[in-house]
Amino acid sequence: MFESAFRGGVRYWMLLGFWTVVILAGLAVYGRQWTDGLTVTGMSRDVTWGLYIAQFTFLVGVAASAVMVIIPFYLHNEKAFGRMVVLGESLAVSAVAMCMLFVFVDLGQPRRVLNVLLYPCPQSIMFWDIVVLGGYLLLNLVIGGTTLDAERNGAPPPRWLKPLVYLSIPWAISIHTVTAFLYSGLAARPFWMTPLLAPRFLASAFASGPSLLIILALVLRKFTRFDPGKEAIAKLATIVTYAMLFNLFFLLAELFTAVYSGVPDHRHPLAYLFFGLGGIRTMVPWTWTSVLLGVGSVALLLLPAVRRHENLLAAVCAAVIAAVWIEKGLGTVVGGFVPSPLGNVARYAPTGPEITVTLGVYAVGFFVLSVLCKIAVGVKAEAATAGLDSGQRMDGGMP
Amino acid sequence: MNDKPTILVGLAVVLLGLTFPVWHSLAPGRSVEPPDLELPAGRLRCVEETPYMRAHHVDLLDQWRESVVRDGNETYVSEAFGESHRMSLTGTCMACHTNRRTFCDRCHAYVNVAAELNCWECHVDPSNP
Amino acid sequence: MAECRRTFLKRVGYAALGAGCGLPLAGAAGRALEQRRGAATAPAKQWGLVIDLQKCQSEAVRRVCTEACHREHNVPQVPDPDEEVKWIWSEDYANVFPDQTHAYTAAASKVMPVLVLCNHCAHPACVKVCPTAATWKRSQDGVVMMDMHRCIGCRYCIAACPYGARSFNWRDPRPFIETIRPEYPTRTKGVVEKCNFCVERLRRGGEPACVEAARAVPGGEGSLVFGDLSDPDSDVSRLLRRKHSICRRPSLGSGPSVFYTM
Numbered sequence: 053m054f055e056s057a058f059r060g061g062v063r064y065w066m067l068l069g070f071w072t073v074v075i076l077a078g079l080a081v082y083g084r085q086w087t088d089g090l091t092v093t094g095m096s097r098d099v100t101w102g103l104y105i106a107q108f109t110f111l112v113g114v115a116a117s118a119v120m121v122i123i124p125f126y127l128h129n130e131k132a133f134g135r136m137v138v139l140g141e142s143l144a145v146s147a148v149a150m151c152m153l154f155v156f157v158d159l160g161q162p163r164r165v166l167n168v169l170l171y172p173c174p175q176s177i178m179f180w181d182i183v184v185l186g187g188y189l190l191l192n193l194v195i196g197g198t199t200l201d202a203e204r205n206g207a208p209p210p211r212w213l214k215p216l217v218y219l220s221i222p223w224a225i226s227i228h229t230v231t232a233f234l235y236s237g238l239a240a241r242p243f244w245m246t247p248l249l250a251p252r253f254l255a256s257a258f259a260s261g262p263s264l265l266i267i268l269a270l271v272l273r274k275f276t277r278f279d280p281g282k283e284a285i286a287k288l289a290t291i292v293t294y295a296m297l298f299n300l301f302f303l304l305a306e307l308f309t310a311v312y313s314g315v316p317d318h319r320h321p322l323a324y325l326f327f328g329l330g331g332i333r334t335m336v337p338w339t340w341t342s343v344l345l346g347v348g349s350v351a352l353l354l355l356p357a358v359r360r361h362e363n364l365l366a367a368v369c370a371a372v373i374a375a376v377w378i379e380k381g382l383g384t385v386v387g388g389f390v391p392s393p394l395g396n397v398a399r400y401a402p403t404g405p406e407i408t409v410t411l412g413v414y415a416v417g418f419f420v421l422s423v424l425c426k427i428a429v430g431v432k433a434e435a436a437t438a439g440l441d442s443g444q445r446m447d448g449g450m451p
Numbered sequence: 452m453n454d455k456p457t458i459l460v461g462l463a464v465v466l467l468g469l470t471f472p473v474w475h476s477l478a479p480g481r482s483v484e485p486p487d488l489e490l491p492a493g494r495l496r497c498v499e500e501t502p503y504m505r506a507h508h509v510d511l512l513d514q515w516r517e518s519v520v521r522d523g524n525e526t527y528v529s530e531a532f533g534e535s536h537r538m539s540l541t542g543t544c545m546a547c548h549t550n551r552r553t554f555c556d557r558c559h560a561y562v563n564v565a566a567e568l569n570c571w572e573c574h575v576d577p578s579n580p
Numbered sequence: 581m582a583e584c585r586r587t588f589l590k591r592v593g594y595a596a597l598g599a600g601c602g603l604p605l606a607g608a609a610g611r612a613l614e615q616r617r618g619a620a621t622a623p624a625k626q627w628g629l630v631i632d633l634q635k636c637q638s639e640a641v642r643r644v645c646t647e648a649c650h651r652e653h654n655v656p657q658v659p660d661p662d663e664e665v666k667w668i669w670s671e672d673y674a675n676v677f678p679d680q681t682h683a684y685t686a687a688a689s690k691v692m693p694v695l696v697l698c699n700h701c702a703h704p705a706c707v708k709v710c711p712t713a714a715t716w717k718r719s720q721d722g723v724v725m726m727d728m729h730r731c732i733g734c735r736y737c738i739a740a741c742p743y744g745a746r747s748f749n750w751r752d753p754r755p756f757i758e759t760i761r762p763e764y765p766t767r768t769k770g771v772v773e774k775c776n777f778c779v780e781r782l783r784r785g786g787e788p789a790c791v792e793a794a795r796a797v798p799g800g801e802g803s804l805v806f807g808d809l810s811d812p813d814s815d816v817s818r819l820l821r822r823k824h825s826i827c828r829r830p831s832l833g834s835g836p837s838v839f840y841t842m
Contacts, residue, residue, distance in 0.1 A: 089769035090733075091750040096662035100735040100748060160733015160748065160770025167712040167732055170608050178711040178736055239832040240705060240742035316678075393744035394696075395675040398662075520727050523720050523783055541762055572752075572768040573728060575654075575760055 053197075053204050056430025057423045063275065064426060071419040078412010081405045082157060090160055093406040098398035099389040103406050104158035106381030107413070108151050110260070112231045113253060113380065115147035115188065117261020119224035120291050121284075126217050132283040135432065139268055139280065141196035142424035143261070144224075148189040150417035155182075157409055177234045184227045191220045196424075204431045228253050235388065243321035243388045252302045253380065258295035260376040262288045263369035268425070270366050278429040282362075289365055293353040296372055300350060303379070321387045330397035335386060338378050346375035486561035489553035498543070500531045512540065540574045550578050626722035627700065627777050628809035628816045628837040629791070630825065633673075635803035636695050641794050642670050645695060645804065648793035652778070654766040656749075656756035665747040667775040668697040668790055676828060694840065695804075697790075698745040698775040699828065700724045702835030706737035706746065715772075722809075722837065723777045733770040742832050746774045809837060 085092045095102045118140035124130035125137050156162055173179045195216055202209040232250035239245060266288050269280045310318035323329050325339045349371040352358045359365055386400050402410070467474075497504050499511070515538035519525045525538045536543050548554045551571065559568055636642055649655065649668045656665050674681045674690040681690060700717075704724050707717050714730035715737055717723070738746045752769045760766060764780065767773050778788035786792075787806050794800040807814035816839075819825075825839040 089749065089751040091663060091769075095750070097664055097747060098662075098744075100738045155734075158734070160735070160772075161731060161768075162733075164712075164730070164732045167714070167730055169605060171712045171730065172608050173711055173713050176709050176711040176736075178709065178734065182711070234736075238705065238709070238740050239834070240740055388739070393742050394671055395678060396744075516727075516729060520725065520729075521716075521718070523718065523779065525783060541765070569768075573765040575762040575765060577762050 053201055053427060053431055056427050059430075060426060064422075067422055068419060071415045071422065074415035075412050075419065078409050078415065081408040082412065084405060085157070085409065086162075090158075092403060094401050094403045096398055096400070098392040098396050099386060099400040101158070101385050101389070102400055103382075103402040103410055104154045106385045107410060108154040108158070109231060109253075109385060110377050110381045111147045111151045111154070111417075112185070112228050113257025113376075114261045114264055115144045115151060115185075116224045116228040116254070117257050117265070118144035118192070119221050120258050120262050120295075121265070121288070122217065122221055122224070124287070126214075127221070130287070132281060132287060134284075135278070135280040136265065136269065136284040136288070138196060138200060138428045138432075139265055139272070139425070141192050141199075142421055142428060143265060143268065144192045145189065145196065145424060146417045146421035148185055148192070149420050150413055151185060152189075153413045153416060154410075157413060177230060177237060181227075181230045181234060184223065184230050188220070188223055188227050191216060191223060195220060200428060200431045203435045206435065225254065228257050235384070240393055241388045242317040244384070246306065248302055248306055252299065252306070255295050255299040255302055256376045256380050259292050259299055260373050260380075262292045262295070263372045266292070266369050267366055267373075268421075270362060272425060272429065276429045278425075278432055285362065285365070286359060289353065289359040289369075292369065292372060293350065293359070296346065296350045296353065299376070300346060320391050324390045324397065325383055325387050329390065332397055332399045334399055334401055335382070338382060342375045342378035342383065345371040346379070349375060486557045488557055489550060491547035491549070496532065497547070498527070498529055498534075498536050503531070515539075540570060541577060545577055551576055623717065623719050623722035623810075625720065625811070626702070626809040626837055627782070628807065628839065629697075629777075629788075630805045630816050630819050630839045630841060631695055632803045632805075633692070633694060633840050633842055635800065636794075637692065638797065638799055638803070639693075640797050641800040641803050642693060642695055644793040644797055644800075645790035646670075648789040649775070649778075651759075651761065652789040653764055653776075654753075654757050654760055655773075656753035656766075657758065658751075658753070658756050663750040665749060665753065665773065667747075667773070668695060670694065671696050677826065679829065679831065680826065695790075696743065696745070696828075697838065698724060698777075699743055699834070699836030699838045700775075700777060701837065703833060705740040705742065705834060709736045709740040711736065718779075721777075721779070721782070723779055723782075725776060725779065726771075726773060728765070728767055728771050728773070731771040733772065735772060737772055742829055742834060743836075746772050748772050 081092075093102060093104075121133050121136045121140040125133035156165060159165060168179060168182055195213065198213050199209050229250045232253040235241070235244035236246060236249040266285055269285055269288075272278045273280070307322065310322050320329060324332070325335050327333075328336050349368045352364075352368050353372075358368060389398065389400075391397050499507075504511070515527065518527070519538050527536045527538045528534070529536065545551070551568075555568065646666070646669055650657070650666070653667065655667055658664055670693040672690065673692040673694050674685070676694045676696055700723055702722075704715075704717055706715055707724060710716070711734065712730050712732055714727045714732070716725060716727075718725050733748070735748055738748060749767055749769045749771055753767055754760070757766060778786070778790075781788060788804075791804045791806045794804045795802075797803075805815050805819055807816035809816055809820075811817060819841070820839060823841045825841045827836045827839050830836075
């Protein structure tokens, strides 16, 4: 099964080579961060989490969104998702890998990272976040690997896989809920301390994750013989639409409470994001871009014609991803730190080294995704060939 | 099988590599000297006995750290000698072993764990603050 | 036979992985249970500080507090305000007590300088969120302590602190320490630090450096009073009974041990 990762055409190797170059650039810059400390980033005494944790927050959502294909396929027997499931799991594995790397590069003393496991603190949500993320990674590797292996051998997956699949559903919800709880239990940060944070995170995850899946499926269809099917993509588009609607509704609810009540603690972070505060307006263009992209993409997604037109759908999905990435990543993380507990309005902008390391980590994720997709495509191709030869119909819906 | 010569050559290379320390260091004309450690003048004994310190000084320091930082207790009573000491790397250990470079670093370099000596990133080295 | 070998190797691999990860985790779980048993009881003593806002108007008093503390503990003087490390310093009244400030608060009051430091809370949020227990509330004296050896520099505690009391070492602090005092360690880059109520002085029967330094300043007597809050006869307890006192952000339920009197 893994041989397909080592056998590929020029385009495959060039793709991996490209990711490798970016990874090496990220590594080189990370080396400087290792020796000089986190001063190479744009974070400061008041804004102590920035681009790295923003990516972590966004990507946990992407990882959790695999559940949006698992539920229809395994719980509701939606055969259309047959070929999408493996893509969802590959995306989940690569997203979780990136999440863990982003946490690692954000640490001030990364050599001591194992202290989290050596001195467990069950009252710390961060401890649980690492536990559930690690568990989710293992789950997806086992489920994805076993399913692919079974398909390759032309046999149904072993019976013990089903309970693991069922486990992965609440587990996926839990990883993003726990990540939201990291933020929403802090009395010091009124911008984060809202019960709506976990539902918001899940809604935006279920919008951005399947959007990424749609784009991934379209890319694979263009460059390989792997085709998850029009029906699967259409259903995913519907999921994105509903999820984005919920996301916008939750955001409106948050805005109403903060703006109508006028309580300064709730109002000021939003003012900072939307209009600038204390003369600092760095987040303003980003915020409005996210709003425009978010509202615009939902308006378009409501039109069936748009959802059916796959190139247009891809563009709208990219807009959804961008909108959620800004709002959940930079908006949520940086907004929580402004104003500081002592009323200071800080300016945050990621530095060049910070961006380079971030790109390096993304390259690791995309490298992993490329390899996993290559394997999946290889197995499906083998299975399809075998199926054709023996006249059997393989799981996946496409005869 | 035409793999046999390749396998035998490979095996030979691996065996040579594994036994490199033996035939390289013990070759005639190359003797292994114990490290030249500068011992504190006058002072007859350490907190515990020397073989114990050699093997367990890290465990002892960890124990001291937990005791001072977490339990708030900085008095250590030597198991071997019954003497009391203040649990402090800079204050007690380095009061006698004044120069880390001629003591700590030399032995650590000899046993090839020099990379782990980051104590002085935080703890003050009185000879080189 | 190839299939059997493959299965065997897989099983051995999983077993090794399981044991390799499981044994240290089991040990860690044991340690966690021990820690929990120790942390369950309320502290035997709770050190507290009462700051006289009026007396601390004096620039001299506030300056010697900061200098004494930072000198005592090798706190670096980082020139970039974004990367400042500070254990005790002055802030404007309006920023320290935003819930006590209103539209008609006198302008002079709003900018009145107030000494701020870690509040060593009864219910510290920073302790709750630390994933390694590198910061914890000591059961013997209620001090919220830092273990610099264990801190992984995740900065979750900084996110959780409602008082902005904690500083992170964004770079190696040593070049920014004018004179390193050998009796106390420095920190290294990548760890969080804050006021520790001078536990190294307390365990020898002394008092915090800021309290001692403030008393030596003319007019500084009584500006900082330190003692055991759980002892009804201590200076701090009697002072708090006698005078009106406020603390920072009481509505958050953190239960600070630092109080301010007029």
